[in-house]
Amino acid sequence: MRIPEMALQIQTVLVLGGSGFVGRHLVARLAAAGARVIVPTRRFERAKHLISLPRVEVVEADPNRDADLRRLMAGQRLDAVVNLVGRLHSDTGAPYGRAFARAHVELPRRVVAACAAHGVPRYLHMSALGAAAGAPSMYLRSKADGELAAAANPAVAATIFRPSVVFGPEDHFLNLFARLQRYLPLLPLAGAGSRYQPVYVGDVAQAFVNALARPRSRHQVYELGGPRVYTLRELAALAGDYAGHPRPIIALPAALGRLQARLLECLPGEPLMSRDNLDSMRTDNVVDAAAQARTAAELDIVPVALEAQARHYLGAAPPGFDDFRSRAGR
Structure with missing residues (x-):
């Protein structure tokens, strides 16, 4: 996939969530295209893998604080802000919990207001396929309200992306299933019949880059799928x-799957599955054919097949590979 020339159109980009899974791919591609990229992080350690990239600046700041947000934008002459911040789990609430409200709705509202105040003309926003006010899950309902917040100010041209589940090295989707089958004799699976159209992380990152290079992407919504x-x-x-560990997969009935999710919610840390995740599965995560064709035409994206990538990063390393990496200093 070619990287468009951006130097005359986009000079400086602020990327919120730039140290995450999608973010690190996007930051690398923006830097390769000649942009100066600013990546805020609450803890420098989380983003130190980006500091070796040319034209990338990692700044300790919390975008959830208005003072930090103003500091990030003031005097920077930003051409665009990209918001990749999101979360999969939250406390409960109506229409969604406080954690979803803060990350998916309040943050984009504040970021767009700050963009308008500091003269930043573009805002690129990561949403999710299936986002809708009447969606069955808190996650998807909060994503829908986040889209409204993203497009709320006509002075800031928003471009919204709705990807299906994103796969790639270090993803938390296929890698999770690979790890579970490495250790379990069989895999009990809730929502086994739900449908997805996985999209490669590199294609998602390239869609953002190409949108920045194409003025016609302003005020548009793009669905991304493989x-x-x-x-x-x-x-x-x-x-x-x-991964080399195929196991029998047992599809759980709806009631049993919900019980499994509820039990997983009780474990410490981020749950592997929540009841809200199951609610999201009630909506097929599939891109409309017309929307897929429009994304391909307007953003010049030819989706990479899952099989072309996943077999490489999920497969076991050949003998001696880890030793070779350590000797090479990688």
Whole structure:
């Protein structure tokens, strides 16, 4: 995939969530295209993997604080702000919990207001496929309200992206299924029949880069998906096969799957699955064919097949590979 010339159009970009899974790919591609990229992080350690990239500045700041947000934008002459911040879990609430409200709705509202105040003309926003006010999950309802916040100020041209589940090295989706099958004799799976259209992380990052280079992407919404639709069961099976540990997959009935999710919510740390995640699965995570064609045409994206990438990063390293990496200093 070619990287468009951006030097005359986009000089400086602030990327919120730039140290995360999608963010690190986007920051690298923006830097390669000649942009100066500013990445705020609450803890420098989380983003130190970016400091070796040319034209990338890692700044300790918390975008959830108005003072930090003003400091990030003041005097920078930003051409665009990209917001990749999101979370999969929250406390409960109506129409969604406080954690979802803060990350998915309040943050974009504050960022767009700050963009307008400091003369930043572009705002690129990460939403999710299936976002809707009447969606079955808190996650998707909060994402829908986040889109309204993103497009609320006509002085700031927003571009909204709705990806299906994103896969790639270090993802928390296929890698999770691969790890589980490494240690479990079988895989009990809730929502096994739910449908997804996984999109490669590199394609998502390139869509953002190409949108910045194309003025016609202003005030547009783009859905992002890969070339093929899978059931969750098929994706779990592929992950096990590619990791070299295929296991029997047991599709759980709805009631049993919900009980499993509730038990997982009680474990310490981020749950592997929540009841709200199950609610999201009630909506197929699939891109409309017309929307897929429009994204390809307007953003010049040819989706990479899951099979072309996942078998490489999920597969076991050949003998001696880890030793070779350590000797090479990688």
